[in-house]
Amino acid sequence: MRTHMNGWVQVAGLGPGNDAMITEDVRTALAEATDVVGYIPYVRRVTPRPGLTLHETDNRVELDRATHALRLASDGKRVVVVSSGDPGVFAMASALFEALEAGPRPWLELDIRILPGITAMLAAAARLGAPLGHDFCAINLSDNLKPWSLIEHRLRLAAQAGFAMAFYNPRSKSRPHQFAEALDILREECGSDRLISFARDVTKPSEHLTTVTLAEATPNMADMRTVVIVGNPDTRRVGRHVYTPRRAV
Amino acid sequence: MRTHMNGWVQVAGLGPGNDAMITEDVRTALAEATDVVGYIPYVRRVTPRPGLTLHETDNRVELDRATHALRLASDGKRVVVVSSGDPGVFAMASALFEALEAGPRPWLELDIRILPGITAMLAAAARLGAPLGHDFCAINLSDNLKPWSLIEHRLRLAAQAGFAMAFYNPRSKSRPHQFAEALDILREECGSDRLISFARDVTKPSEHLTTVTLAEATPNMADMRTVVIVGNPDTRRVGRHVYTPRRAV
Numbered sequence: 001m002r003t004h005m006n007g008w009v010q011v012a013g014l015g016p017g018n019d020a021m022i023t024e025d026v027r028t029a030l031a032e033a034t035d036v037v038g039y040i041p042y043v044r045r046v047t048p049r050p051g052l053t054l055h056e057t058d059n060r061v062e063l064d065r066a067t068h069a070l071r072l073a074s075d076g077k078r079v080v081v082v083s084s085g086d087p088g089v090f091a092m093a094s095a096l097f098e099a100l101e102a103g104p105r106p107w108l109e110l111d112i113r114i115l116p117g118i119t120a121m122l123a124a125a126a127r128l129g130a131p132l133g134h135d136f137c138a139i140n141l142s143d144n145l146k147p148w149s150l151i152e153h154r155l156r157l158a159a160q161a162g163f164a165m166a167f168y169n170p171r172s173k174s175r176p177h178q179f180a181e182a183l184d185i186l187r188e189e190c191g192s193d194r195l196i197s198f199a200r201d202v203t204k205p206s207e208h209l210t211t212v213t214l215a216e217a218t219p220n221m222a223d224m225r226t227v228v229i230v231g232n233p234d235t236r237r238v239g240r241h242v243y244t245p246r247r248a249v
Numbered sequence: 250m251r252t253h254m255n256g257w258v259q260v261a262g263l264g265p266g267n268d269a270m271i272t273e274d275v276r277t278a279l280a281e282a283t284d285v286v287g288y289i290p291y292v293r294r295v296t297p298r299p300g301l302t303l304h305e306t307d308n309r310v311e312l313d314r315a316t317h318a319l320r321l322a323s324d325g326k327r328v329v330v331v332s333s334g335d336p337g338v339f340a341m342a343s344a345l346f347e348a349l350e351a352g353p354r355p356w357l358e359l360d361i362r363i364l365p366g367i368t369a370m371l372a373a374a375a376r377l378g379a380p381l382g383h384d385f386c387a388i389n390l391s392d393n394l395k396p397w398s399l400i401e402h403r404l405r406l407a408a409q410a411g412f413a414m415a416f417y418n419p420r421s422k423s424r425p426h427q428f429a430e431a432l433d434i435l436r437e438e439c440g441s442d443r444l445i446s447f448a449r450d451v452t453k454p455s456e457h458l459t460t461v462t463l464a465e466a467t468p469n470m471a472d473m474r475t476v477v478i479v480g481n482p483d484t485r486r487v488g489r490h491v492y493t494p495r496r497a498v
Contacts, residue, residue, distance in 0.1 A: 001397050010343065015272070018274075019273075020272065020274040020277070021272045021273070021274055021365065022272065022273065023264070023269065023270045023271065023272055023367065024268075024270070024271065025267075025269040025270055028269070031380040061493070062495075069431045072260075086371050086375075087375070087379075088371060088374045088375055088379045088381055088382060089381060089382075090382075090495075091373065093375070093378070093379035093382055093492070094379045094382030094383070094492055094493060094494060094495045095495065096379075097378055097379055097382075097487050097490055097492035098492075098494055098495070100487050100488065100490070101257075101485075108487070108488035108489075109488075112490065113373065113375075114374075114375035114376075114378065114379065116270065116367045116371045116372055116375040117367075117376075117384040118272065118365045118366075118367070119371065122335050122337060122338065122365045122368065123365055125337045125363075125365075126335075126336070126337055126342070126362075126363035126365040127363075128269035129334070129346055130337045130343045130345075130346055130363065131337075132337055132338060133337060133338075133339075133342055133343030134343070134389075135385055135386065135387060135388045135389060135403060135406070136386065137384065137385065137386035137387070137412060138382045138384060138385055138386070140383075140384060145250065145495050145496040145497065146496065146497040146498070147498070150411070150497060150498075154384060154410045154411070154412070155405075157406045157409055157410040158386070158406075158410060160406055161386075161402065161403045161406040161407060161410075162384060162399070162403070163403070203317075221407075224416075236350075238349050238350045238357070239349065239357035239358075239359065240357075241346055241349070243342070243343055243346035243347075244343060245343060245346075245347055245372070246311075246339075246343045246344065246347070246393040247395065248393050248394065248399060249395070249396070249397040
């Protein structure tokens with residue numbers, strides 16, 4: 001198999017939704033691309049132009065999509081894989097490297113770059129104030145790719161470490177009870193006064209932000225379009241804002 | 250005290266160093282500002298223009314700088330506080346809310362916004378591949394604002410949780426031994442084969458990336474301009490890249 005070495009793949013973060021949060025690096029990559037590959041709603045954020053082929057794929061097939069992008073690049077195409085948020089945070093970058101690892105050996109020589117973007121938890125934190133202003137962790141609450149028992153273990157240790165926490169994919173129709181279990185664990189480990197924020201459709205016109213205590217939190221405050229942020233023991237409100245001080249004891 | 254309600258403060262993330270990673274939101278804020286406040290090297294990244302006053306301050310006085318920005322806004326100025334990376338991650342946003350909390354009550358009505366940027370760990374992860382592609386945590390290793398014992402506790406729990414980890418401020422001249430202690434804890438908790446990456450001056454012309462095992466890691470691989478990323482048990486190399494698979498067992 002021959003690999004054309006003038007092809008490339010760039011996995012680009014489109015940010016959480018508002019185009020004003022896209023970096024110039026990502027705009028430049030899109031301007032130079034011959035092909036854009038991605039999940040339908042992300043590809044639809046790219047303006048069509050002559051010479052640019054748009055490949056829309058379904059969400060369920062990250063690995064196929066990544067393999068498709070690598071194959072196009074090995075044929076000499078300049079391929080942008082579009083990802084929401086930051087491709088390195090629960091998005092397409094890891095899937096691309098999984099496909100690279102499973103693919104033919106010459107692909108290892110391809111020019112592959114990851115272009116960071118504004119990930120949902122940091123966009124949500126900014127809109128809320130600064131709840132992630134001290135040590136924190138990011139956990140994907142979906143059990144598609146790991147057992148629920150591991151998620152519970154991580155929630156407990158993260159709480160015991162005093163981390164603020166950001167949760168991606170907190171709740172879906174296929175697993176409605178798990179987020180309720182996560183809230184129970186958090187109440188047990190953090191107490192009922194701890195602040196928890198729900199940021200839905202962050203930076204989009206439909207954006208909705210809610211901050212309550214763990215005692216007041218209910219599972220239906222989250223869905224798959226929500227990022228959830230749990231404060232650390234010092235997280236507090238000041239005016240309309242929620243923030244975590246830099247100092248800890 | 251009277252507060253002019255047409256003033257505002259926006260705390261803007263300039264990203265890790267390369268201006269092509271700045272978002273349009275941040276460019277717009279800088280174009281509309283009357284005053285820019287920040288640590289000297291960040292203010293120097295802003296192009297001077299008539300009608301814009303640049304206020305350069307020393308790094309040690311985050312709280313004074315934040316108070317100064319709020320005072321200017323309450324006098325009716327449009328103030329951008331410039332921050333490296335993302336202001337919400339070990340940067341100026343929390344300091345601003347601390348100053349707001351300590352300040353006069355009318356300041357609570359001020360128009361305050363945080364504009365996210367590309368934080369150093371996500372820029373470093375992108376340059377390396379996708380080492381933060383699964384659950385991860387971010388820890389500031391400086392003991393300026395918390396006791397070293399708390400940092401040790403967090404390192405152990407983060408390792409036991411199986412998080413990938415990103416460290417900010419890993420090492421300074423004033424505390425040369427602590428990063429060596431952190432490496433000892435990591436070797437104890439994670440084993441000597443775990444991958445660790447050092448990203449210095451990420452996205453700048455002087456950028457330098459190194460990935461080794463914990464057995465090979467030495468304290469002098471890090472300084473205050475380095476972000477350190479430790480993989481999780483599944484983090485591996487593929488070609489020139491380092492990545493963490495999406496799946497965990």
